[in-house]
Amino acid sequence: MSSYEDRLKALREELARRRLDGFVVPLTDEHMSEYVGAYAQRLAWLTGFQGSAGSAVVLPAEAAIFVDGRYTLQVREQVDGQHWSYQSVPQTSTAQWLEQHAPDGGRIGYDPWLHTKGWVEAARKALAGKGAELVAVDTNPVDAIWPDRPAPSAARLVVQPDALTGQSSAAKRANIADWLAGKKADSAVLSALDSIAWAFNIRGQDVDRTPVALAYALVHADATADLFVAPDKLDEAVKAHLGNGVRLHDRAAFEPALKAMAGKTVAVDPERAVAAIFEALSGAGARLIEERDPVVLPKAVKNAVEIAGHKAAQARDGAALSRFLHWLSVEAPKGGLDEIQASDRLQAFRAETGLLRDLSFDTISGAGPNGAVVHYRASDETKRILEPNSLYLVDSGGQYQDGTTDVTRTVAIGTPTAEMRDRYTRVLKGHLAIARAVFPRGTRGGQLDILARQHLWAAGLDYAHGTGHGVGAYLSVHEGPQRIATFGGGDEPLQPGMILSNEPGYYKTGEYGIRIENLILVEERAIEGGEKAMMGFETLTFAPYERALIDTAMLDAGEIAWIDAYHAQVRAVVGPQLEGDAADWLTRATAPLLERMDNEA
Structure with missing residues (x-):
């Protein structure tokens, strides 16, 4: 499957098999990262676009790619205008475009691990006027047609020493715990990779050009934390650095952990946490408070x-x-x-x-x-x-x-x-x-x-x-x-x-x-x-x-x-x-x- 035209055709066939009339492809990962690992480069694989920000919508008879002013020239050089219409952000959003172009009564798919709650709400509202439905997919249809999709990085985590951070991970978690007490919350979700790297004084090699590791974290009001990361990425030095206050789990255990938080008050960042996190917590009966990730400002x-x-x-x-x-x-x-x-x-x-x-x-x-x-x-x-x-x-x-x-x-x-x-x-x-x-x-x-x-x-x-x-x-x-x-x-x-x-x-x-x-x-x-x-x-x-x-x-x-x-x-x-x-x-x-x-x- 060598040409981008073939890939677009294959995606449309996959959507038809799933009884979907369209699908949205953002350039991000499960952490709403700007730069993503090779495994998450779905937009580039599908369209040929090599920029660091953009998204696409594929319908049965038309497709559009959305970029901001930085990429106005680049997108025209890299993406075939015969098969894709070029849309400028913020003048036109994917939700606004769907409102105009989605088929009446259609089913538009999206991956809830790649979009914010706010985007889902805006897209759902835009589609409602056409009697169309926004449908969360269990697995990403682009992945289903991407035969040589790279695996997520298996690189080990490394310790970022206190001599360079100026503050220990324990002290940072204590400050988050104080913040949680002020919000009367039990726990905070950290899903942004740089927030996790900063809060735990760790670095990784899972994203090109950004020294972060694929992980999730829950930090609690008692200053302990749960860190969700592939076990083979942890060596004894990192485990010793994290200490007894950080419980370690496989990254795959994150969603089940969210579903086990019934009755808890959990702070979640609507800008940085994906819709699937909100859905898992609300479905479990947790009380959600929408607050900016408590690491963002101290890190800045x-x-x-x-x-x-x-x-x-x-x-x-x-x-x-x-x-x-x-x-x-x-x-x-x-x-x-x-x-x-x-x-x-x-x-x-x-x-x-x-x-x-x-x-x-x-x-x-x-x-x-x-x-x-x-x-x-x-x-x-x-x-x-x-x-x-x-x-x-x-x-x-x-x-x-x-x-x-x-x-x-x-x-x-x-x-x-x-x-x-x-x-x-x-x-x-x-x-x-x-x-x-x-x-x-x-x-x-x-x-x-x-x-x-x-x-x-x-x-x-x-x-x-x-x-x-x-x-x-x-x-x-x-x-x-x-x-x-x-x-x-x-x-x-x-x-x-x-x-x-x-x-x-x-x-x-x-x-x-x-x-x-x-x-x-x-x-x-x-x-x-x-x-x-x-x-x-x-x-x-x-x-x-x-x-x-x-x-x-x-x-x-x-x-x-x-x-x-x-x-x-x-x-x-x-x-x-x-x-x-x-x-x-x-x-x-x-x-x-x-x-x-x-x-x-």
Whole structure:
């Protein structure tokens, strides 16, 4: 079954056998993860779409794939428009589309282990107007037609030591128990993989690019817990680390355990727990209270130990990226260098630190027009040469045991056009506006988003993604609840200790893309004579901006001073880690901006 057309046909035949008139295929797993293991890549297998967010609906005579603005170009390149219609989220949801397209009186299937309770309620309501029914399946029909579907990872769990977490697992469980007491609840369900990894100070290798293990947990008001994970993933060191306060069960025992919680008051997160969890608990007679996973906020607010580890990771990662940028400055002008060769060399520089555990996501290595595809991933079919007088966008990061990194730089290969310099400088000015922002306690990320866009808006330009996302401590590179965005989040008040990205961009379809990204730490700011508690950002990422793309005439004195001070920090942090030609390159790349003007004059 080689072609995607054949797979779509096979799914329709399987649905007909099950007396279903449609089926919804989300890109997630039983934990509502953003990045999923190979076994859960049903959307990619069915459609060919390689992005990290999306969903599809298959009906007998039509099918649709749903993606957000990051993947508008990518989905058209990877998914056959003859068989799939392209739908934009959030303008059109799967539920809204079903309301228009589902057959009257039809039976639309869904996997209750892959959807939230809220989605089920919205889809059921949308279908009701057509007399159609939403039907939970016992087994996923995509799995039934996927002959070589990978098995879930069998990798062992590992201990994340207290010296890197700054707090023991027992202390974290005690805090959850205090939270439960305040809610008058007996237990909390933890189903998000990064929440479980953080709460139990364990890590795994079950999801590419994210060091988590497939597991579920119940944490109780007496600070004990039940952890559900495949037994062969546990060694004696992990068992000893977890201790007597954590009872161990096979992952398959999770649903039966939920069904045994009659009479208990259980806190469940409607955003992170799948519908099947709610159904099992309510069916058992448990009393449910819908609350955000109690790990989410403590995990987002890094302690001093986590911050110190992150800074150490950033320092070595900045040196690896600077070595790469120097290498690129030598190799790209020779001609023949392609996107995959470039990203492979960047990964090698990170690996040479001796401390790289994984990339934090698949590197976005986009030359020329491919840089305009926001979440582009190079392949042998799509890779381009880094051509003279073009732009190259590289968005990348590393997973180190002491921290997770994420950084984007846009590089001029040869001589950029005036338009490229204008667009880059507008993006840079927005990036600086976020970096330099000072704001009162209680400010939400959504209130800051306009700062990053203002100079693009002034020229009638914009970008179709958020400005910033949270980042974990050797965990997920995309972490909530904090965001800098006016859509899809951004309502969480920022707190000291939160780490976010600062990544405005500009994308000219068919020509080039620009993005500049550093990670930033929310910190308290004392303002002399001030009357309110204020906050600002400390920049954590250290790598030069692209001097050839900066139009200094568009910058004010404060912006120039900030860039010069930042570049001085880059020299101080990264410089001692470089030698020879790379060190000389860094000195030139981080020289005061107006020195270039003086030299040219």
